[in-house]
Amino acid sequence: MTSPALPLRVVAAVIVRDGAVLACRRAPHKDAAGRWEFPGGKVEPGEAPAEALRRELREELGVEVRVGRLLDRSVTGRVDLACYAATLLGDPPSASTDHDALEWRRTDALGGLDWADADRPVVAVLGALAANQLAAAAVPAPIEEEDAR
Numbered sequence: 001m002t003s004p005a006l007p008l009r010v011v012a013a014v015i016v017r018d019g020a021v022l023a024c025r026r027a028p029h030k031d032a033a034g035r036w037e038f039p040g041g042k043v044e045p046g047e048a049p050a051e052a053l054r055r056e057l058r059e060e061l062g063v064e065v066r067v068g069r070l071l072d073r074s075v076t077g078r079v080d081l082a083c084y085a086a087t088l089l090g091d092p093p094s095a096s097t098d099h100d101a102l103e104w105r106r107t108d109a110l111g112g113l114d115w116a117d118a119d120r121p122v123v124a125v126l127g128a129l130a131a132n133q134l135a136a137a138a139v140p141a142p143i144e145e146e147d148a149r
Protein backbone atom coordinates (compact mmCIF):
# COMPACT_ATOMS: atom_id res chain seq x y z
CA MET A 1 0.00 0.00 0.00
CA THR A 2 1.34 3.45 -0.77
CA SER A 3 1.13 6.27 1.74
CA PRO A 4 0.39 9.83 0.64
CA ALA A 5 3.51 11.88 -0.05
CA LEU A 6 4.60 14.04 2.86
CA PRO A 7 4.25 17.78 2.36
CA LEU A 8 7.33 19.50 1.03
CA ARG A 9 8.60 21.94 3.65
CA VAL A 10 9.41 25.17 1.78
CA VAL A 11 10.40 28.62 3.10
CA ALA A 12 10.27 31.86 1.13
CA ALA A 13 11.21 35.49 1.76
CA VAL A 14 9.08 38.54 1.16
CA ILE A 15 11.98 40.99 0.91
CA VAL A 16 10.78 44.49 1.78
CA ARG A 17 12.59 47.55 0.42
CA ASP A 18 11.29 51.11 0.02
CA GLY A 19 7.66 50.00 0.37
CA ALA A 20 7.97 47.30 -2.31
CA VAL A 21 8.56 43.54 -2.24
CA LEU A 22 10.62 41.34 -4.57
CA ALA A 23 8.62 39.03 -6.85
CA CYS A 24 10.56 36.42 -8.86
CA ARG A 25 9.57 34.48 -12.00
CA ARG A 26 10.64 30.83 -12.14
CA ALA A 27 13.14 30.24 -14.93
CA PRO A 28 12.50 27.86 -17.85
CA HIS A 29 14.63 25.07 -16.34
CA LYS A 30 12.56 24.95 -13.10
CA ASP A 31 9.23 23.20 -12.37
CA ALA A 32 6.32 25.59 -12.77
CA ALA A 33 8.41 27.75 -15.12
CA GLY A 34 6.92 31.18 -15.72
CA ARG A 35 5.00 31.29 -12.43
CA TRP A 36 5.84 34.02 -9.92
CA GLU A 37 6.98 33.25 -6.39
CA PHE A 38 8.99 34.58 -3.48
CA PRO A 39 12.62 33.43 -3.40
CA GLY A 40 13.49 30.53 -1.12
CA GLY A 41 13.46 26.75 -1.27
CA LYS A 42 13.22 23.47 0.57
CA VAL A 43 14.20 23.16 4.22
CA GLU A 44 16.87 20.51 4.71
CA PRO A 45 16.64 17.99 7.55
CA GLY A 46 17.77 19.52 10.85
CA GLU A 47 17.70 23.08 9.50
CA ALA A 48 15.77 25.89 11.21
CA PRO A 49 13.44 27.78 8.84
CA ALA A 50 15.33 31.09 9.07
CA GLU A 51 18.63 29.31 8.51
CA ALA A 52 17.25 27.54 5.41
CA LEU A 53 15.97 30.84 4.10
CA ARG A 54 19.31 32.62 4.52
CA ARG A 55 21.08 29.71 2.77
CA GLU A 56 18.66 29.69 -0.17
CA LEU A 57 18.87 33.45 -0.70
CA ARG A 58 22.64 33.35 -0.58
CA GLU A 59 22.67 30.48 -3.13
CA GLU A 60 20.10 31.79 -5.59
CA LEU A 61 20.28 35.58 -5.34
CA GLY A 62 23.71 36.11 -3.78
CA VAL A 63 22.25 38.27 -1.00
CA GLU A 64 22.31 38.30 2.79
CA VAL A 65 19.03 38.99 4.56
CA ARG A 66 17.75 39.51 8.03
CA VAL A 67 14.66 37.35 8.55
CA GLY A 68 11.63 39.03 10.11
CA ARG A 69 8.14 37.81 10.99
CA LEU A 70 6.22 34.88 9.61
CA LEU A 71 3.56 36.38 7.32
CA ASP A 72 1.74 33.20 6.32
CA ARG A 73 2.13 29.44 6.38
CA SER A 74 -0.25 27.39 4.23
CA VAL A 75 -0.35 23.94 2.73
CA THR A 76 -1.41 23.84 -0.94
CA GLY A 77 -1.32 20.43 -2.56
CA ARG A 78 2.07 18.97 -1.60
CA VAL A 79 3.69 22.31 -0.76
CA ASP A 80 3.86 23.51 2.86
CA LEU A 81 4.97 27.09 2.29
CA ALA A 82 6.06 29.43 5.12
CA CYS A 83 6.69 33.02 4.00
CA TYR A 84 8.73 35.41 6.14
CA ALA A 85 9.19 39.14 5.80
CA ALA A 86 12.89 39.98 5.36
CA THR A 87 15.23 42.90 4.77
CA LEU A 88 18.43 43.08 2.74
CA LEU A 89 21.71 43.56 4.56
CA GLY A 90 23.48 44.82 1.41
CA ASP A 91 22.74 45.71 -2.19
CA PRO A 92 19.63 44.36 -3.94
CA PRO A 93 20.07 41.30 -6.16
CA SER A 94 20.60 41.80 -9.88
CA ALA A 95 20.19 38.18 -11.05
CA SER A 96 19.06 34.76 -9.85
CA THR A 97 20.11 31.19 -10.57
CA ASP A 98 16.44 30.09 -10.38
CA HIS A 99 14.54 33.02 -11.90
CA ASP A 100 14.51 34.87 -15.22
CA ALA A 101 12.80 38.02 -13.94
CA LEU A 102 13.03 39.94 -10.66
CA GLU A 103 10.52 42.72 -10.01
CA TRP A 104 10.03 45.10 -7.10
CA ARG A 105 6.31 45.72 -6.67
CA ARG A 106 4.11 47.48 -4.19
CA THR A 107 1.87 45.03 -2.36
CA ASP A 108 -1.27 46.48 -3.99
CA ALA A 109 0.18 45.60 -7.43
CA LEU A 110 0.95 41.92 -6.85
CA GLY A 111 -2.42 40.68 -8.11
CA GLY A 112 -1.52 41.14 -11.78
CA LEU A 113 1.16 38.42 -11.72
CA ASP A 114 0.63 34.69 -12.41
CA TRP A 115 1.55 33.40 -8.95
CA ALA A 116 2.34 29.79 -8.06
CA ASP A 117 -0.78 28.28 -6.46
CA ALA A 118 0.94 27.94 -3.07
CA ASP A 119 1.70 31.70 -3.00
CA ARG A 120 -1.88 32.90 -3.32
CA PRO A 121 -2.54 32.92 0.46
CA VAL A 122 0.48 35.11 1.23
CA VAL A 123 -0.31 37.42 -1.69
CA ALA A 124 -3.77 37.92 -0.12
CA VAL A 125 -2.19 38.63 3.30
CA LEU A 126 0.16 41.17 1.72
CA GLY A 127 -2.67 42.89 -0.14
CA ALA A 128 -4.43 43.49 3.20
CA LEU A 129 -1.38 44.96 4.99
CA ALA A 130 -0.83 48.70 5.31
CA ALA A 131 2.64 49.98 4.36
CA ASN A 132 3.59 50.58 7.99
CA GLN A 133 2.50 47.05 8.97
CA LEU A 134 4.67 45.62 6.18
CA ALA A 135 7.67 47.63 7.33
CA ALA A 136 7.11 46.51 10.94
CA ALA A 137 6.88 42.84 9.89
CA ALA A 138 10.25 43.06 8.19
CA VAL A 139 11.93 44.00 11.48
CA PRO A 140 13.40 40.79 12.85
CA ALA A 141 11.46 39.13 15.63
CA PRO A 142 13.63 38.32 18.66
CA ILE A 143 12.61 34.67 18.45
CA GLU A 144 12.99 34.35 14.68
CA GLU A 145 14.60 30.91 14.89
CA GLU A 146 11.62 29.53 16.78
CA ASP A 147 8.87 30.73 14.47
CA ALA A 148 6.89 28.06 12.62
CA ARG A 149 8.94 25.06 13.51
Ligand SMILES: Nc1nc2c([nH]c(=O)n2[C@H]2C[C@H](O)[C@@H](COP(=O)(O)OP(=O)(O)OP(=O)(O)O)O2)c(=O)[nH]1
Pocket residue numbers: 008010011012030031032036037038039040041042043079081116117118119
Ligand atom coordinates in the same frame (compact mmCIF):
# COMPACT_ATOMS: atom_id res chain seq x y z
N1 LIG B 1 11.12 28.94 -3.42
C1 LIG B 1 9.80 28.86 -3.55
N2 LIG B 1 9.25 27.68 -3.91
C2 LIG B 1 7.92 27.66 -4.05
C3 LIG B 1 7.11 28.80 -3.83
N3 LIG B 1 5.82 28.46 -4.07
C4 LIG B 1 5.82 27.15 -4.42
O1 LIG B 1 4.85 26.45 -4.74
N4 LIG B 1 7.10 26.65 -4.40
C5 LIG B 1 7.46 25.26 -4.69
C6 LIG B 1 8.25 25.06 -5.95
C7 LIG B 1 9.04 23.80 -5.64
O2 LIG B 1 8.21 22.66 -5.81
C8 LIG B 1 9.31 23.95 -4.15
C9 LIG B 1 10.64 24.58 -3.82
O3 LIG B 1 11.50 24.39 -4.85
P1 LIG B 1 12.81 25.23 -5.18
O4 LIG B 1 13.23 24.78 -6.51
O5 LIG B 1 12.62 26.70 -4.97
O6 LIG B 1 13.72 24.73 -3.99
P2 LIG B 1 15.20 24.25 -3.93
O7 LIG B 1 16.07 25.35 -4.44
O8 LIG B 1 15.39 23.78 -2.53
O9 LIG B 1 15.12 23.01 -4.90
P3 LIG B 1 16.05 22.34 -5.97
O10 LIG B 1 16.37 23.38 -6.99
O11 LIG B 1 17.21 21.83 -5.20
O12 LIG B 1 15.14 21.27 -6.51
O13 LIG B 1 8.28 24.75 -3.65
C10 LIG B 1 7.72 30.03 -3.45
O14 LIG B 1 7.09 31.08 -3.24
N5 LIG B 1 9.07 30.01 -3.33
